[in-house]
Amino acid sequence: xxxxxxxxxxxxxxxxxxxxxxxxxxxxxxxxxxxxxxxxxxxxxxxxxxxxxxxxxxxxxxxxxxxxxxxxxxxxxxxxxxxxxxxxxxxxxxxxxxxxxxxxxxxxxxxxxxxxxxxxxxxxxxxxxxxxxxxxxxxxxxxxxxxxxxxxxxxxxxxxxxxxxxxxxxxxxxxxxxxxxxxxxxxxxxxxxxxxxxxxxxxxxxxxxxxxxxxxxxxxxxxxxxxxxxxxxxxxxxxxxxxxxxxxxxxxxxxxxxxxxxxxxxxxx
Numbered sequence: 001x002x003x004x005x006x007x008x009x010x011x012x013x014x015x016x017x018x019x020x021x022x023x024x025x026x027x028x029x030x031x032x033x034x035x036x037x038x039x040x041x042x043x044x045x046x047x048x049x050x051x052x053x054x055x056x057x058x059x060x061x062x063x064x065x066x067x068x069x070x071x072x073x074x075x076x077x078x079x080x081x082x083x084x085x086x087x088x089x090x091x092x093x094x095x096x097x098x099x100x101x102x103x104x105x106x107x108x109x110x111x112x113x114x115x116x117x118x119x120x121x122x123x124x125x126x127x128x129x130x131x132x133x134x135x136x137x138x139x140x141x142x143x144x145x146x147x148x149x150x151x152x153x154x155x156x157x158x159x160x161x162x163x164x165x166x167x168x169x170x171x172x173x174x175x176x177x178x179x180x181x182x183x184x185x186x187x188x189x190x191x192x193x194x195x196x197x198x199x200x201x202x203x204x205x206x207x208x209x210x211x212x213x214x215x216x217x218x219x220x221x222x223x224x225x226x227x228x229x230x231x232x233x234x235x236x237x238x239x240x241x242x243x244x245x246x247x248x249x250x251x252x253x254x255x256x257x258x259x260x261x262x263x264x265x266x267x268x269x
Contacts, residue, residue: 001042001104003062003089006261011041032115039105039119046097059194061184061253062089064237066227068267069153069217084108085221086239087249088142090182095134102127103134143248145223145241152224152242153217159240159247160226163205164212171202176248181205186255201250211235218267227264234259 002008015037027033064086092100098120105111105119117127146152155174162170175198185192195201214230220239228235237259241249253259 001039001100002045003093005063005065007045011038011045014041035105035109035111036115036119039101039116043097043101043119046100050097059090059182059184059192060093061086061182061251061255062093063258064220064225064239064253064262065222066225066237066262066264066267067219067222069219069224085142085145085223085241086251087145087241088138089221090251091138091142095137098122099130099134102131103138106131107135143241143243146243146245149219149224151245152240155242155245155247156217156224156226156240159205160208160212160215163208166206166209168202168206171205172198174246175201176243176246179246179248179250181250181252183252184255186257216267227267229264229267234262234264237262 002011015034018037019034024030024033092104095103101120102113102116105116106113113127113131114124116131117124120127120130122130158174159171162168162174177198178196179198179201181193181195181201181204183193195204211228214228214235215226216229218225218227218237220226220237223239224242225237225239227237236252236254239251240247241251
């Protein structure tokens with residue numbers, strides 16, 4: 001809902017505190033009550049974020065969930081199970097708060113529209129329209145990834161092999177013609193860019209060849225990706241969305257401050 005691990009933790013903690021301050025003896029559906037509380041907290045946070053306009057960047061990559069490439073760390077299994085791809089989270093960030101709430105609650109958690117409507121102070125019919133509009137935007141900009149991790153990894157490995165060898169045409173081959181590369185280097189960073197098209201992205205990817213010795217395979221939000229680590233310091237997290245044997249989206253978090261806050265020790269376990 002929020003695309004931020006710290007804000008999600010805050011919302012859950014606040015919901016827990018409210019639960020303990022409230023007499024819920026008359027609540028018939030406690031799970032529904034908690035869903036409503038957390039949804040309202042998230043909606044308030046999204047509206048506050050929108051009002052502050054705290055993310056003036058051309059693109060902001062949400063917090064990634066990073067796990068080992070050869071298997072999920074047991075401590076992160078629950079977190080990873082509820083995560084969605086970074087490409088989808090980027091699209092969700094572009095939705096209005098009410099649209100985002102309606103889409104996430106209905107399409108991802110099967111909450112009925114008549115239960116969502118009071119949260120956003122709309123009718124059930126208007127809420128349905130918001131979710132439908134959000135769904136169209138998501139489908140158009142966040143393709144569903146290949147469910148086979150081995151096929152995903154094959155494309156990611158081919159991408160870095162071509163970058164290492166300086167093979168431009170091989171890079172173009174593993175990229176969808178309409179691929180988008182989004183890189184978030186943090187506020188004021190010159191590396192915050194959005195690139196479109198296979199040949200444009202391939203030209204940029206040639207510069208990744210020098211990073212090849214520092215690339216560590218990982219799962220990023222449950223999909224094949226990499227973490228670039230040099231001298232024990234993370235330089236970037238790269239998430240790939242792979243469909244039909246080609247990368248359709250590459251999302252890069254290169255903001256030093258946010259990378260520092262990520263728990264990347266899981267890669268060494």
